[in-house]
Amino acid sequence: MKPINWLLPCHSSLALILIPLGTVSAATIDSANSGNWNEATTWSGGVVPQTGVADTAAILSGHTVIYTNGAPFAGLDGSNDFGVGNGNSVNINGGVLSQAEGGWWVRIGHKGAGTLNINDGRFHVTDSTGGGTNLQVGVEDNGNGTIKVGDNVGDAGSAVLNLRDRVDLSPNGGAFTMNLAPGTGTVGVVTINSDGVLEGDQKTWDGTTIVLNPHIRIGQSTSELESSLTVNEGGQFNARGNVEVGAGGGAKGLLHLNGAAARMDMSDGELTVGFTGTGAMKVENSAVFARTNTNEARSDLYVGRNDTGNGTLTIASGGQFRREAGGNVGDLRIGFSGTGVLDVQTDGVYENSSGNWDWLGQNTTGNGTVNVNGGSFQISSGSNLVVGADGTGTFNHNSGTTNVSGIRAGVNNGTGLVTVSNGTFTVRGGLYLGGDSTTSGGTGTATMNQSGGTLEVGGALVVGIAANHTGTYNLSGGTASHIGSDISVGESGTGSLIIGAGASLTDTSIADGQFFVGRNEGSSGTLIVNGTLDKSSGTSPIRVGNGNTDGVDNTNATGLLGGTGSISSGSGFRIGAKGTLTGGLSTTVGVLGLTGNLSFSSGGKLHVDIDGASADRVDVTGDLELASDSFTFNVLSAPSEETYVIAKYTGSLTGVISSANIPAGYALQHDVSTKEIKLTKSVGGGYMAFMEQFPGLSEADKLPTADPDQDGLSNLIEYAIAGLNPTAPDASPGTLANGVISFAKRDVAVANGDVSYVIEESTTLGAEPDPWTPVTTYLINDPTAISAEIPVGSAKHFARLVVTEI
Structure with a gap:
């Protein structure tokens, strides 16, 4: 808006002054000719309608009426804004109406109820060039604006609300915006019927830089009342710039596409449902939303944008929400920094064919959710769905089809x-x-x-x-x-x-x-x-x-x-x-079946839990290849059975059946005839139970002094020291570091208590004059290890571990 004469513009901090109702008598006035709104010859009876305070005006077929500067300003004293209020209406019945003052606004529902009915014909927000003109629906205190485009009688496209073009259909050259409920406590409602079209203004670019950035805001300011834009069956909404539903803090907005052939086609701009306020978008009953590619640059789609933004998008009953092919269609960001929900209900279709991604819970405060409840959610392109980037994302597929x-x-x-x-x-x-x-x-x-x-x-x-x-x-x-x-x-x-x-x-x-x-x-x-x-x-x-x-x-x-x-x-x-x-878990007993050959690397374990009368078992349909000490045991409660089958196989067995921690009083046994590996209560001493794990050895090879693997270590030594195997050559056991010699004890041998451990020393390998003598002090001699410090001072000093059966 701009000032005229000495008057302040109507969007200043001063309130507009309305003509008192008593000074003007209400009337319904029809157009008589094309012309200027403020010319008496334009109207039947020569009376100019005061739509802001008293009158209802009708623009009839064949008439083009242009609102320009000049008293009585359609009832908005001190302003060139075109206004409808006080319960009055402007009805376009086949004609054309436009505001011609560049920079001045159109106010529908100014400080009260006001209605614009485009039953047949066109309304152009401006017939000038340049920016600054807004269409405000529901303005200032008690503002309640209604725009109806189409009366469901005429042909498709016969009623048009045009934010983009001048009367001659040439571009207006500005960024023209429509705001529903721009003031606190106001409400605006726009309805596009079967014969109606809403033409949004065009966002423009200089390369990838935005030049003109028009908006349509459905619920702009704080209000308990929900503003809405509805496209009914057969109606058309062509969006070419930003569309915001629930734009400002505390605002409430609804964008509703409802009915067969009800369409919203968006070729440019951002779509935001729940920007800073609360927004809802519904696409149902075979209606279609389609976002097509923008050549210059990408503009994204948001549901729940800012921290306080709360957006809901619902697709149901044959409704379709489509993002078409191209790389500049825009990412869909549900719960960008606010809270966003997409519900795809029965027979609803969501489809992304673009090269752009879908995000749920993008930023730290973002919380995004998709619920598929009987509908179809599809990403038919190669784009990905991100669920929880830095925020919280949830995708609930309850029924229907999801294909991503x-x-x-x-x-x-x-x-x-x-x-x-x-x-x-x-x-x-x-x-x-x-x-x-x-x-x-x-x-x-x-x-x-x-x-x-x-x-x-x-x-x-x-x-x-x-x-x-x-x-x-x-x-x-x-x-x-x-x-x-x-x-x-x-x-x-x-x-x-x-x-x-x-x-x-x-x-x-x-x-x-x-x-x-x-x-x-x-x-x-x-x-x-x-x-x-x-x-x-x-x-x-x-x-x-x-x-x-x-x-x-x-x-x-x-x-x-x-x-x-x-x-x-x-x-x-x-x-x-x-x-x-x-079998089971690492702390519970169970039986696990494996079909296929099973092999263990050195260090790999078959973990067996024992819980009283039960123990883990693994059944292998195939070959079994073991490594040294592949079995490890965990006693949950004291074993009570004579025998537990802990592994079965159907093919061949290779490797050593052994364990470093067999429960006390038990031994591992291999039943070749049944191809079972068992944990069996020991019959003889602990040493013999240990040797029963190696069924391939002869009785002579099982003797304590025998050395079947010919590694220089007797069976008794290999029983007593942890990690040694009497059937596979082992390196010399023990460690010597900084004058300290150490050996690790096998826990089973310690538990059985059938061997003793002594470290002896000599400077002459036991020959006179210094025979082998037990060390006098041990650094460690407990159930896990034995170690001692070897004295220094002689050219040679030797030490050995002596293991003796008890």
């Missing part, structure tokens, strides 16, 4: 949650929980809970991809299938995959997909299968705590494989140096 290119959850410092309860959920590319690459910064956390439905992953399935990140996949019900690339549980972070009873995961990767449980340096993976896991393709085994494709243990990554279900792997299983296999 890729998912990244808990990316930086965010928290991501994906739930699948029913329906079909497809990830054509990678599904990453806990980061979006192995180098992601932060400490993000991601969880996927599947209680039903069907999940298919076409790319890598990675749980805990980044260092310092945590990923969890709880598959408690339904089915999951993986058809391409690797599965990695604990890639560089911490990952857990739990398959519940009745649930199943199948891996049918056509390529030679790898399956890791604990892969890279510093990672930790846990795979618990209480249901079914089937890896039917590939040439690599499921590797637990073993991150190298050639089977070499090359990392410090730890892995745990357990459960009470069944696992099948055509290429078998390898428990690496940092890997553990157990």
Whole structure:
């Protein structure tokens, strides 16, 4: 607006002065000719309508009326603004109406109720060039503005509200804005009917720099009343600039696309639902929202933008929300810094065909949620869905169909949650929980809970991809299938995959997909299968705590494989140096079935819990290859049975059946006829129970003085010292450092109490004049170790450990 004569402009701090009702009699006045609003000849009876205070005006077919400067200013004293208030209306019935004063506003519902009905014809916000003209709907105290475009009688497009063009349909050259409820406590309502069109003004660019930046704000200022823009069946809204629903703090706005062929086509600008206030957008009953590509630069879409912004987007009953092809269509950011929710209800369709991403919970304060309740959520392009970047993101698939290119959850410092309860959920590319690459910064956390439905992953399935990140996949019900690339549980972070009873995961990767449980340096993976896991393709085994494709243990990554279900792997299983296999959990008893050959690296463990009358068992349909001390025991409560079967196999067995911590009074036994490995209560002394673990030895080779592996160490020594194996050559035991000689005791031998340990010294290897003599003082002599300091002062000094049966 701009001042005229000595008067202040109407948007100054001074209130507008209305003509008292008593001075003007109300009337309904029709146009008689085309012309200036303020010319008497334009109107029937020669009376100029005072729509701001008293009269209702009608612009009839064939008439073009232009509002320009000059008293009586349509009832807004002291201003060239065009206004409708005091319960009055302007009805366009086949004609054209426009404001011609550049910089002055159009006010519908000024300080009271006011209505603009475009039943047939056109309303142009300006017929001038240049910026500054706004269409305000619901203005100042008690402002209540209503605009209706179309009367559902005329042909499609016969009623037009035009923010972009002059009367001759040439561009106005400015950034023209429509604000609904621009003042505190006001309300504005715009309805586009079947024959109506809303033409938004055009955002313009100089290269990638914005030149003109028009807005449509639905709910601009604080108000308890909700302002709305509704496009009904057959109506059309062409948006070419920014659209904000719930723009200001405390504002309430609704954008409603409702009915078949109701459309909002957006070619430029940002769409924000819940900018700083509360906004809602509904697309339902076969209505369509379509955002197309902008050539110059990208403008994004937001649901819940600023910290206090609260936005909801609902798609239902055949409604469609579409982002079309192109790289400048804009990212969709749900819960950017505020709270945003997208609900895709029954028969609703959300589709992203663009090269731009979808984000849930982007910034620290952002909280974004998608709920798929019987509708379809699709990202048909190669763009990714991010769930929890630095904020909180949630994707709930309750029923219907979800089909996306890729998912990244808990990316930086965010928290991501994906739930699948029913329906079909497809990830054509990678599904990453806990980061979006192995180098992601932060400490993000991601969880996927599947209680039903069907999940298919076409790319890598990675749980805990980044260092310092945590990923969890709880598959408690339904089915999951993986058809391409690797599965990695604990890639560089911490990952857990739990398959519940009745649930199943199948891996049918056509390529030679790898399956890791604990892969890279510093990672930790846990795979618990209480249901079914089937890896039917590939040439690599499921590797637990073993991150190298050639089977070499090359990392410090730890892995745990357990459960009470069944696992099948055509290429078998390898428990690496940092890997553990157990039935049940590491603190509960269970029986786990494995179909495929099972092998252990040195250091890999088969963990056996014993709880009174029960113990863990692993049943292997295939070959079993053991390493030294592959078995480790954890006594939850004192064993009470004579015999426990702790492992079974159907093929061949290689390696040594041994353990460094067999429970006292028990021994490992191998039943060749039944192909079972048992923990059996000892019949003879502790030493003989130990030697019964090696059924391949003859009775003579089991004697305490025998040395069947010919390493210079008697069986008794190999029984007494931890880590030695009487069937495989060992290096000389013990350590000598800084004059201190030390030996580690085997816990079973100590528990059995059937041997004694003595360190002896001599300067002559026992010959006169210095025979072997026990040391007088031990640095350590406890159940774990024995050590002593060897005196110095002679040219030669010798020490040895003497083990004696008790």
